[in-house]
Amino acid sequence: MNWGSLHEFLAMGGYALYVWGSYAVTALCIGLELWLLARRARRARSGT
Amino acid sequence: MTIDSDSLDDETSGRGSALLRFAAPQAFFPLAGRMLAWFGALAAAFAAAGLYVSFFVAPTDAQQGESYRIIFIHVAAAWMSMFLYVVMAGWAALGLVLSTRLSGMMASAIAPTGAMFTFIALWSGALWGKPTWGAWWVWDARLTSELILLFLYFGFIALTSAIDDPRRADRAGAVLAIVGVINVPIIYFSVKWWNTLHQGASVSLTQAPSMAATMLTGMLLMALAAWMYSFAAALWRVRSIILERERDADWVRGLRGVQ
Numbered sequence: 001m002n003w004g005s006l007h008e009f010l011a012m013g014g015y016a017l018y019v020w021g022s023y024a025v026t027a028l029c030i031g032l033e034l035w036l037l038a039r040r041a042r043r044a045r046s047g048t
Numbered sequence: 049m050t051i052d053s054d055s056l057d058d059e060t061s062g063r064g065s066a067l068l069r070f071a072a073p074q075a076f077f078p079l080a081g082r083m084l085a086w087f088g089a090l091a092a093a094f095a096a097a098g099l100y101v102s103f104f105v106a107p108t109d110a111q112q113g114e115s116y117r118i119i120f121i122h123v124a125a126a127w128m129s130m131f132l133y134v135v136m137a138g139w140a141a142l143g144l145v146l147s148t149r150l151s152g153m154m155a156s157a158i159a160p161t162g163a164m165f166t167f168i169a170l171w172s173g174a175l176w177g178k179p180t181w182g183a184w185w186v187w188d189a190r191l192t193s194e195l196i197l198l199f200l201y202f203g204f205i206a207l208t209s210a211i212d213d214p215r216r217a218d219r220a221g222a223v224l225a226i227v228g229v230i231n232v233p234i235i236y237f238s239v240k241w242w243n244t245l246h247q248g249a250s251v252s253l254t255q256a257p258s259m260a261a262t263m264l265t266g267m268l269l270m271a272l273a274a275w276m277y278s279f280a281a282a283l284w285r286v287r288s289i290i291l292e293r294e295r296d297a298d299w300v301r302g303l304r305g306v307q
Contacts, residue, residue: 002108009103013114022118022172026125029164030277033157037284044291047304 071148073290074299080290084283091276098269106262118176120266123250124274125168129197130232132162132278136204137229140222150286152218153293155225156208157286161278163201170194181245189238190246193231200228214293 004007012019070076102120109116136158143151143209173191185191204221211217234241237257250259251267259267294300 002104012106012117015113015115015117015179018115018175019117022121022175025171026121026168029168033161033164033281037281037288040288041284044288044295045304047291047295048079 057068071150073150073294074297076150077287077290078172080283080287084280084287087276087280087283091273091280094269094276096275098273101262101266101269102112106266107260109263110206112180115176115179116263118172119263120270122169122172122176123267124270125165126194127174127271128274128278129162129166129169129194130235131275132158132165133197133200133225133232134229136162137225138224140218140225144226147292149215150290152187152214153286153289154282155204155218157282157289158278159201159204159208160285161281163198163205164277165274166194166198170198180201188244188246189242190235190244192237193238196231197228197235200224200231201212203230239265244271 010016010020070079098120102117106117106120108114136155139151139154139158143155170191173194177186178184188236204224207224208217210223211220238244239246251264291300291303
């Protein structure tokens with residue numbers, strides 16, 4: 001275990017912007033792609 | 049459909065004919081659905097394990113502190129960006145040679161996911177470059193060739209969606225994809241061929257990895273998660289592409305309950 005507290009975990013040793021900026025944008029990209037995939041699948045099924 | 053596979057059974061032995069049967073979009077559609085569920089579940093499992101190891105098991109880096117934790121998505125995304133391009137070009141080439149309909153559909157299904165991972169590799173690289181190099185971006189051989197990879201994906205997507213006839217779109221896209229493959233070894237070897245700011249490979253086939261075992265475990269788990277996710281995403285997309293392109297076929301109309 002590397003972190004003494006939640007605050008310490010979120011602070012990422014002062015690199016919070018860089019570390020969480022990378023992970024958050026990755027999560028956003030994947031979320032967006034899954035949403036687009038679901039929408040396309042729905043439209044392809046209904047034939048519109 | 050049945051006539052094809054029956055006549056092929058005479059010439060090819062079991063496994064070969066089974067593979068050829070699945071080259072038909074109609075037969076591949078349900079198979080892709082089953083595989084997509086498995087790959088999706090594996091992606092979630094590997095991502096959970098990978099994130100746990102990346103944040104709670106892997107130690108703080110002696111030189112870079114916590115900023116190095118970007119590596120777990122950066123390397124996975126960068127590997128996938130190159131790997132997916134090669135797979136995409138492989139399907140495209142197969143489509144050119146064999147003229148199978150499914151090949152072009154697979155190439156089109158992979159491109160957006162490949163572009164997404166290329167973007168993530170560049171984005172996480174910028175966020176890693178700022179604290180370690182002091183710059184978001186440098187025109188270094190590794191970074192520049194990775195940016196070219198992103199433009200190749202965009203070019204492929206733009207070209208194939210600009211041509212109305214799917215078969216012609218597939219062929220035009222295939223030529224672009226195959227020519228662009230030359231960029232992949234350039235990205236991979238750029239850190240050796242040029243004097244780059246980007247560090248060399250942390251993991252190679254010929255040398256022991258230059259990092260702690262738990263860091264390596266986290267990286268490999270995240271890479272596996274990215275791999276499984278890519279397969280799931282491409283299979284999900286190809287199912288939609290199959291339905292879109294075959295929308296007037298009886299089996300698709302039957303699927304929609306039109307008949």
